[in-house]
Each structure stands twice: as structure tokens, then as C-alpha cells.
Amino acid sequence: MLSKKQARAFFLGGTVVTFLIFIGLTIFSLSKSQDQTNHEGITEAVVRGKILWEENNCMGCHTLLGEGGYYAPELTKVLDRRGEGYIKAVLMSPISWNPNGRKMVAYGFTKEESDDLIAFFDWIGGIDLNGFDHIVSPLAKDKIERQTK
């Protein structure tokens, strides 16, 4: 029968081994050679866009890379889906954007701020998401397929 000492060894041993593997995998998957995000493409505008994204807690309603509030649309491939003009209209609108009855906060972003957010979405849209990029935005996928035909 298992003794308390053996049980403790199982706990400590398992934890140390799996944690070391976890650290190793983290270093591996964040290394330059494994980059799927076009990290070099993160311009100053993209960074400013990310800051705007965070300062306004856009994730509290929308999802991005599948993460967020599930209350408003996924924005990972939003540029493919809606185009720049539509998105800018939403971002700069002085009154609540209100599609199908669900309100968005009226942020009334400036043109510069909208450009930064568009740059951010553009960078996000180029990330290789292991197949999720096609699932998350079927409309974008259709559009891409039509274009290639």
C-alpha cells in the first residue's frame, strides 16, 4: 500500500518534472524560429492599437484570438470580413453603434486612433492560428476562396 512518503515523492517529483517540461516548451514555442505571428511586423502603430484595445477593455465584449466576452463579434479576421471603411465608421461613430439591437460604447475615436486600431487588427489577422483563423470567421474564408478562384 502507498505510504505517505511515497505520495509526497509523487507530488514533488511530478510537479518538478512537468514544470521543467513546461518551461522548456515555453522557451521553444516563443523562440524566433517558431514565430507564427510575424513578430517583426509589430510596428509602432500596432503597439498603439494594442494599447487602445486594452485601455478600453474591448475584450470585455468582443473576442480576439477567441478570447474575450462573447457579447460582440470576434475581431480576428475583421478586416477581411468588413473592410477598413466599415470598421472606421464604427470606431469613429459619436453615437452608439447598434447592429441588430446590441449597443457598442460610443468611443468616438479620432482618425489617428482608428488607424492604429486598424493596424493592430491587420497584424492580428496575419497570425497563423493553427487552423482557427478559418473556423473563426467563415465569411472571411469564403471571401478568400472567392478571391483565389
Add this chain to the structure above:
Amino acid sequence: MKYKSQKVAYWFFAFSMLLLVLQLVYGFIMGFARIGMDGLHEFIPFNTARAVHTNLLVVWLLSGFMGAAYYIIPEEAQRELVGVKWAYVQLISLAAVGVAAVVGYHFNWWEGRKFLEIPRQLDYLVVANVLLFLGLILATLYKGKRKTTTAMVLTMGLVFAALLYIPGMLPFDSQVTDSFFRWWVVHLWVEGVWELIMGGILAFLLIKLTGVDREVIEKWLYVIVGLTFLSGILGTGHHYYYIGVNKIWLVVGGIFSALEPLAFLAMALFAVNMYRKGEKKHPNKIALFWTIGSAIVSFVGAGLLGFAHTLPQTNLYTHGTLVTAMHAHLAFWGAYAMIVLAIISYSLPNMTGRKLYDSSVGRAAFWLSNIGMVGMTVAFGVAGVAQVYLERKYKMDFMEVQNEVSIHFVVLILCATMFATGIVMYIWDFYKHGKPTDEALDLESDL
């Protein structure tokens, strides 16, 4: 209650109850907004309500864990808590940070990172607060007469939880790296070190409630927390499938997160078996309900429902949908809310001296809240599965789908009303116990 200083736990629990009520209020605001009743939009838009709802959950659970530690550690270490006055200072500062954060969310003052919305300036205060808390607990343990496994596992969970807050404070330019390390905090908390805290509290309660030998309970505690880390650490990979990092996480995350239910299964089997084995029949039946209930509901909510969408092939479709909300509600309720309510139910009569064991209000609170939460989970689940099919398979527009599934949110609100009734009854029972008093000191009995 064996030590006067254990009374400080009462105020942490009372603070938890207050935040729990507020959390439910903001939950209702979101539920109504989802069926089109968003009259509060100008003052409390959805993103504010959501940040408040989830952050209040985290803070009331942490306050509950801290209260549990202040109650359990003196008894396990067999001495009064070191620096009781500082424990009150710590509670007040925790409340101040919490209030500042929640008020700030109404004025667009936040970090906008899911679950970790607390602004950076307040993060430092959180760190100071937690360091004070840990200092008091560790000093008490260090000076104590004995160092039990239960106390060590609980403390280890609290120390690791504090350490793991740090990766969430690192700044990154890349959304992907940011998200990667955000999960170090969020995942490794709830599917890692918080389970140590839960396990420690569960072991303490089982020792007290069933009378099974400490050595037996603590041996199995090691096995359970061992399984937790063995599966949970690499199980973090299930958050990395589709956020823009290497495919290796599909394999690693898939395998190890499929093992995660084992830790919860072990927890459930452990609690039920110890109860069966125990010869002592503690009169505090309500505490027993919450204790065993927590072990079982956490297996269903965190274990089974987590497994339901954790395999990469399934998660490809469910990632970023209401299916996640389905799992999250029952998991947090079973694993963490219920264990906090269990330690409160157990310790409250001991601190106040009013042995209101087995009251009908207390029993009704247990059943109403649990049945209500199961109903809410089903409503989220049906809405989530419908969303997956309509939006991801049939390519319908997001808002068209939202309108299709809005009826399930009517059901959600009805079930949430039942749940909230249960919680109000629990708090009523809490209030009826009165305030903690030194007269409740009981050095003889082992209750």
C-alpha cells in the same frame, strides 16, 4: 474555536458575502443585456459589468481563502495568529483596493486583459497586501508547535498563487505573448495552485467532519495535488491551441488536459470515501453538504464539462464561444465557491458560539443555489452549442446567432433567480449566526 485570533476569519468571510451579492447583481445586468434589456448601457456597459462580475468573483474567493487560512492555520499550528491587528489592516486594505478597482471599471480605468483588468498601479497594492497576508501566515506556521501537511499544502497554494501573479504584470508588445503569459496567471491559478488551496481546505474539513485519521487523509491529499500538477501544468497548453503559437501545444495540451479530470475525480472519490469511512458523525450537517458537494460538483463542472471542450478537435469549434461560459460557471461554483461556503458553514458556529447546525434555511440555500447553478450551466451549454453550429458551421452572422440563442438567456435569468435566492438564504443564515465572540472559545472538544 480554539484560538481567539481565529475570529479574524469572520470578517474576511463577511466581506466575501458582500462581494458575492454584488457579483450576482452584475451577473443579472449582463443576463438582461443579452436579452436586449440594456437600459443601464450608458452607465454600466457590458464590458464594465463583465469586468466587475469576474473580478468580484476572484476577490471574494481570495478573501474567502484568506479567511480560511486565518481560521485553519492557528488550529493546525496550535498557536495564536501572529500580528492579529495586521490581519485587520490587511482586510481593510484589500477592501480598499477592491473598491478602487470596481469603481475605476465604471470610469474606463482598467487594463482590459480578461480576468486581470486591475490597473497596474493597483497591482502593486495587491502585491503589498498579499505579502502582508503571507507574512502573517508564514510567521504563524514558523512559530507554531506543529507543521501539518494540510497547513503546508494550503500555504504552498497561497504562496504559489502570489508568485504566479507576477507573469501577469509583465508588459509585452505582442498580443500573442501577452495572452500566453496571462494564462500563466489565470490557468495556473484555477487549474493549478488554487486546487492546492481547495485541497488543503477540503482535507481540514474532512479531518474535522469525518474523524478519519489525519495520516490517511493527508496521504491522499498528496496524491490529489500530485495529480493536479501532473496534469494541470502542461494542461495550460489547451489555452495555446489557437492563439498563434506552435502546434506542439495541440499535442501536449490535448493529452495533459484530458488527464485533468482525474485530479477532480480523485478529489470526489476521496471526499465520499472519507465520509463513508468516518465514524465520527459531526452534527454540522450543512458544512458536510457543502464539503462533499464541492468535491462532487467540481468534478462535474471542472472535470467533465472542462473535458467536453478541451480536446483540440472540439476546441477548434468551441474556442471563443458561450461553451466556455458554460464550463466556467459550474467549475468555479463547484471547486471554489462551494469550498469557501463549506469552510464558512463549518467555522461560523465555532466562532459565534451559535450552533445553528442543520437549519432548514441552510439546507434550502444549498439545494436552491446548486439546482439554480446547474440550470444556468445547461442554459449556457445549449446557447453555446447552438452558437457553435449556427455561427461556425452554418456561417451565420454573429448578431443573427445571438438573436437566435437569446431565448436561452431568459432561461438563464430564471435559473439565476433561483440561484440568487439560495445565496440570499445562505447569507441570511450567516447573519443569524451573529458576531464572533471570545465566549465561543472551546479548548476541549474536537469539533
